[in-house]
Amino acid sequence: MNKDIKNYACPYCGEKCRSADELKEHVFQAHKGRGLPAPEGSIKLTVNKAEYVIRVAPNWTLYYLIHDKLGLTGTKQFCDQGACGSCTMIVDGKPVLSCMLLAIECGGKVIETVEGIAADGHPLIEAYVNNHAMQCGYCTPGFVVTSKALLDRHPDPTEEEIVEALAGNLCRCSTYPQHPIAVREAAGKMKAAKK
Ligand code: FES
Ligand code: FES
Numbered sequence: 001m002n003k004d005i006k007n008y009a010c011p012y013c014g015e016k017c018r019s020a021d022e023l024k025e026h027v028f029q030a031h032k033g034r035g036l037p038a039p040e041g042s043i044k045l046t047v048n049k050a051e052y053v054i055r056v057a058p059n060w061t062l063y064y065l066i067h068d069k070l071g072l073t074g075t076k077q078f079c080d081q082g083a084c085g086s087c088t089m090i091v092d093g094k095p096v097l098s099c100m101l102l103a104i105e106c107g108g109k110v111i112e113t114v115e116g117i118a119a120d121g122h123p124l125i126e127a128y129v130n131n132h133a134m135q136c137g138y139c140t141p142g143f144v145v146t147s148k149a150l151l152d153r154h155p156d157p158t159e160e161e162i163v164e165a166l167a168g169n170l171c172r173c174s175t176y177p178q179h180p181i182a183v184r185e186a187a188g189k190m191k192a193a194k195k
Contacts, residue, residue, distance in 0.1 A: 008022065010031075011056065012031050047111045047112075047113065047116075061099050074114040075087055076138050077099055083170070085168045086142040088142040090145060092109055095145060095150075127185040128143075133179050139169060155187060162184070
């Protein structure tokens with residue numbers, strides 16, 4: 001284990017620590033006198049291949065945990081009502097609206113965000129740029145993550161299948177025609193890379 005990796009985040013201030021013991025000591029030292037509970041009963045989850053142990057409040061959504069507490073700000077939140085798809089993350093292989101899922105339900109889950117997809121050099125990233133499949137870009141992470149989940153289960157989707165898979169993602173800039181083109185291009189590159 002790399003001792004320099006700080007995967008234990010303080011639930012009160014976001015400070016990153018190297019171990020559960022270090023986190024407990026941090027909470028004790030930095031937040032003593034506030035009557036805060038020690039970070040017992042934390043959940044453990046994997047985000048973009050890194051393991052985190054973090055105490056979560058019962059009302060935190062997965063979006064809030066990942067975006068505000070772990071600092072992975074690539075995922076966006078348009079509506080906070082389960083209606084737009086901009087907050088989509090992949091949870092145990094399935095696209096999920098992270099504004100609608102409680103963080104406390106995510107113990108043991110494997111989560112992938114747009115940062116992880118980009119870090120892996122997935123061809124979707126380049127295909128989205130090549131095909132101008134964005135304008136303001138606010139909805140784009142949600143589209144990319146939903147498309148990645150589609151390509152994971154269906155590496156060569158038709159245009160109709162892509163449109164259907166992306167039907168829950170909304171774009172105020174109306175970039176809809178470009179998404180199937182970008183996803184088809186990424187699928188083609190994945191296919192060529194396998195040959
Ligand atoms: S922000 Fe989650 S669906 Fe809109
Ligand atoms: S690119 Fe602006 S909302 Fe989709």
